[in-house]
Amino acid sequence: MPELPEVETIARQLRARGVEGKEILSVKVNWARTVEPLPVASFSRQVRGTTIDKISRVGKWMMFSLSSGKTIMIHLRMSGSCSMTPGLYDRLVLKLSDGLTLYYRDTRKFGRWKLVDDPQIILGKLGPDALTQRFTKKYFRAAMRARHRMIKPLILDQSIVAGLGNIYADEALWEAQIHPERLSDSLGDDELDRLFKAIRHVLTIGVRNRGTSLGDGKTNYRDVAGDSGGHREQVKAYGRGGKPCDRCGTALEKTVVAQRGTTFCPACQQLDQ
C-alpha cells in the first residue's frame, strides 16, 4: 500500500512530531520477523541508547540515521504505518526521550526494519527516486528504450525508478494516456515525455494530499495522525473499474497485467499505436 507519497507523508509527520533528536530508550518487538537481522535481542541492544539524528526517505524506504553510525531502514510493504499512539497490530514499539513513543503498526506483517551499517547496500540497487533531480526525462527515455518490456511492470520496477506502486502506476498511465501493456521500446518521444511528466505529477499531488487510502478497513493506509490521506478523491483509474473515465466517459476496464490488478481506460489508453 504505501508508495512514495505515503512514505514521504509519514517521514514528514515523524519529523514534525519531533522524533528527530530523540534518544531510543527501549525497543519492544512484538513480531520478531519485523526485524533484520535477527535475533531481536541483538537488534534491540544495538539500537537502545542511540539517538535518531535524521529521518529521510528514498523511494519507498524510510531511514532513521542513528548516532551510532548505523541506520534503521524501514520498508512498510503492504500495510505498515507509524503512530504516536498505541493500537492493534503494533509490531514494534520505540520508547523515546521526552515522553514520546513511536508505534510501528503492520497488519499483514510484511514490513521490515533493517539495521544496516551502510544504507547504500540497499539504496544502491534502486533507480533514481522519482521526485528527485536524478530522475530526468533523458534518463527515463533511455531506460525505457533500452528494454523490451510491458510499460506498467517496468515503471513498477524499483531498480529503474524508485517510488511508484500499483496505484500511482495506474494513475500515471491513465494521465499519460498509455496502455499498461504497451512495450517500453515502442513508445515515442512524446509518449515517454508525457509519462515522465505524469509520474512526477501524480506523485507530487499524492504528497500534497498526504497520500491515498482506499476503502475504510484496518488494512488501509493511515498517516501518523491516523488520517486516511486526502488523495483518495483524486484517483482517476485505480479501483475505479466499471466507472466512467473522467476524460471521455467510457467505462474503465479492470484487468491483470504482470500479476497486478490494473485499471485503465480502453478508449484513451490504446494498445495498438
Add this chain to the structure above:
DNA sequence: GAAGACCTGCTA
C-alpha cells in the same frame, strides 16, 4: 514472464 511465499482482514 509466471507462480509461490510471506500475512491478515475484508468483500463477494
Add this chain to the structure above:
DNA sequence: TAGCAGGTCTTC
C-alpha cells in the same frame, strides 16, 4: 468460504 489486496523476494 474463497478470493482478493497498495510490495518484494525467490524459484522456476
